[in-house]
Amino acid sequence: MRHRRTWYGQGWGWSKDDWKKFNKAQKKAAKRLRKAVKRLRRAAKDLSNGGKISRRTRRTLAQFAGAVGGSPSAADLKATANMLAASATALADDGTLGYVANSYGAEQWAIGMARSATAPAAANTATRTMLVNTSHPLFGPQPIRTDQTNEQVLTWMVGHESLHNKPNSLEDQYFMGSRVYQYVDPARVWQLGATNPQLAIQNPDNILQFVFPW
Numbered sequence: 734m735r736h737r738r739t740w741y742g743q744g745w746g747w748s749k750d751d752w753k754k755f756n757k758a759q760k761k762a763a764k765r766l767r768k769a770v771k772r773l774r775r776a777a778k779d780l781s782n783g784g785k786i787s788r789r790t791r792r793t794l795a796q797f798a799g800a801v802g803g804s805p806s807a808a809d810l811k812a813t814a815n816m817l818a819a820s821a822t823a824l825a826d827d828g829t830l831g832y833v834a835n836s837y838g839a840e841q842w843a844i845g846m847a848r849s850a851t852a853p854a855a856a857n858t859a860t861r862t863m864l865v866n867t868s869h870p871l872f873g874p875q876p877i878r879t880d881q882t883n884e885q886v887l888t889w890m891v892g893h894e895s896l897h898n899k900p901n902s903l904e905d906q907y908f909m910g911s912r913v914y915q916y917v918d919p920a921r922v923w924q925l926g927a928t929n930p931q932l933a934i935q936n937p938d939n940i941l942q943f944v945f946p947w
């Protein structure tokens with residue numbers, strides 16, 4: 734067991750540089766998740782109290798509804814907060830709780846990940862393991878997007894994958910036959926919320942629209 738503080742424990746295959754990037758993203762993601770947890774719990778409390786809703790809570794409600802659609806109840810806010818708290822715990826784990834991230838090179842990724850050949854990462858809903866495609870340009874020196882840094886994308890990605898792992902075990906949801914991903918088609922994320930909030934509140938990238946400001 735590692736005693737060094739590494740967050741999702743450092744599994745096999747990592748270069749020093751890639752691990753540094755990944756680990757930094759984990760810390761950033763955990764921090765944002767915890768902030769979201771606080772906001773959701775505070776808003777849930779306000780709603781349950783049945784009194785006057787503060788401006789802060791109104792803003793939280795509007796932003797959360799914007800991300801997942803519908804009119805989320807206090808119970809919805811609490812349930813989502815609990816999921817995000819569990820993900821933050823996973824990200825902050827050094828491997829003691831079983832959360833481990835492994836790095837795959839291009840060849841290994843192509844063999845093992847045919848279904849997600851172009852994805853930067855994957856995580857099984859039955860485990861606490863994150864598989865990271867460090868041959869993805871996301872780990873390279875060139876920004877893969879014009880509107881965001883690679884660090885921002887990586888931070889979103891680790892948040893996304895942590896929601897797949899236990900105990901949350903969320904699956905990516907489908908809209909019109911395609912999985913709903915922010916980085917594949919952000920319009921779909923919005924459409925899922927607009928048409929099926931019950932699914933959207935279980936979809937990692939809908940929830941993450943509330944968590945990350947980019």
Ligand SMILES: [Zn+2]
Nearest residue numbers: 893897905937
């Ligand atoms: Zn996913």
